[in-house]
Amino acid sequence: MPDLTMELAAGGRVAGVDEAGRGPLAGPVVAAAVILPADTASGLAALLDDSKKLTAEQRLAAFLALRASTAEIGIGAASVTEILKLNILHASMLAMRRAVSRLRIAPDLALVDGNYPPKLGCPIRCVVGGDALCLSIAAASIVAKVVRDTAMTRLAARFPGYGWHANAGYATALHRDALRRLGATHHHRAAFGTVAQLRLELTIAD
Template sequence: MPDFSRELALGGVVAGVDEVGRGPLAGPVVAAAAILPADLPPEIAALIDDSKRLSPAQREAALAALIESGAAISAAAASVAEIARLNILQASLLAMRRAVARLAVRPDHVLVDGQVAPDLPMPCTPVVGGDGLSLSIAAASIAAKLVRDRAMSRLDRRYPGYGWARNSGYGTKTHRDAILGLGITPHHRRGFGPLLPPA
């Protein structure tokens, strides 16, 4: 389970940052940033984990509890066009920078999940597996996942047949079959391997 030890060791205001949506065939990449109160009640901390380990209902409950606790949380995206122009890694880092910039409180330090840190105006430390180690990063992972899933559900209503409300744009069999039958939408990442034109 993630804990608050890294944040306490750094001192000051620490934000956790994570992204979701690097691997899908469709939709934006979304990042979130979270600054948790130092006195976060243990019953709320117990709700927080890597978003991949939580059910949709658990993620919703955790985010609602975090907001109620006074946590500062923001989210931002990089579009399919930006992914195509920059590449998925750089688009992910762009979304992270945007999420940090949108925080209501400027952090003194940022902990980011993964091996690569975005270029930020404050110190930033990458933490491999951070969403399972840091409460702040785990909180950001929950927010990013919820924001992106909601966005894909909205797109699913506009482009029915691809199953985006269920697969979030990932390359499931249903999604791949729909691409063959229905074609590619403006929200598909045309540069991704399965969507590249044949040589």
């Protein structure tokens, strides 16, 4: 289980930073930055873990608990257009910068999940597998995932057939089949291999 060991050792205001949505075929990439208080309640801490290990219901409960707590939360995103222009890695870094910039309190240190540091206005420490080690990164992973999944559910109502309410834009069999039947929307990442290949197949078929 993640804990506050790294945050407490660093001292000062420490923000955990993580993103959700690098892999999907559609939708934005979303990042979150979370500063947890040093005296984070044990009840809240018990809800926090790597978002991939939690069910949707557990993630939502943790998200609501974070929103009701004294934690500082910043959220940022990069659009499909920005993903196409920058590539997914640099768009993810942009989303992280936006998330940190939207914190009401500037952090003294950012603990960033992964091994590639975004350019932030504070010192950075990359933590591989950080969402399973650092409580603030786990919190950020939950916030980013819930916000992105909610956005994809809303898009699903406007673009039915792709199953985004259930697959969040990932390349499930249903999503790939819908791309073949319905074609791509402007929310699809045209440069991603599966989308590009299916578009090519449809062009050749025509």
